[in-house]
């Protein structure tokens with residue numbers, strides 16, 4: 571899969587994409603990340619990519635010419651997404667969608683953002699990584715690269731982990747434990763040491779349901795609540811009622827593990 575990134579900080583993106591899982595995926599030829607320096611397509615001595623906004627106001631805006639020139643020279647895989655807080659919010663479903671395709675491209679803004687003609691006449695859509703404002707699109711590009719890259723077939727050593735992790739079926743993942751079985755007086759749940767795989771699977775499923783109900787009721791609502799079988803599982807494995815007896819929410823206490 572080829573992913574092109576356009577930026578004025580190519581070293582930042584290359585460094586982030588060159589380590590660990592993404593770096594290995596590139597070495598193995600599973601991912602082809604091409605980072606393009608927008609400044610290479612400037613024509614003035616200062617290599618400027620920005621200018622002051624028409625209509626006045628604070629800050630600078632990225633000017634169209636270098637961006638159009640860089641994209642035209644690279645002929646990158648489409649869709650080309652502009653990174654920006656106003657775009658479609660990245661989630662696991664979109665990451666899966668992008669990982670299943672042949673490739674895509676990302677344009678990183680800086681300053682106050684880009685001239686709108688870049689968004690409307692060059693890019694195919696806009697992508698946001700969340701409702702907050704970054705100083706530039708580079709860290710957002712790395713988030714997209716990592717969320718998508720790890721789902722590209724072969725990139726993750728254990729493909730099964732993608733099927734069981736958070737959001738795979740609209741739920742958060744069950745808690746995980748490793749050795750030692752007892753740590754500072756805290757024991758690993760007995761069921762996980764029982765060797766009874768059927769019991770372990772039921773407990774994990776029940777814990778995934780309970781955690782999601784507690785921490786992310788919005789995810790439960792989005793999947794249309796629980797099935798009768800899931801309600802029964804919660805009751806039999808954990809003794810929990812559904813709907814929950816106490817109010818759920820995302821307050822600080824619900825984030826504690």
Ligand code: SAH
Nearest residue numbers: 653654679682683698699703704706707710
């Ligand atoms: N003035 C703009 C914000 C510009 S931030 C506004 O109010 O909407 C500068 C650049 O950072 C943007 O062009 C974009 O590429 C990147 N960026 C900022 N927040 C982002 C987010 N939540 N998701 C993706 N990219 C973001």
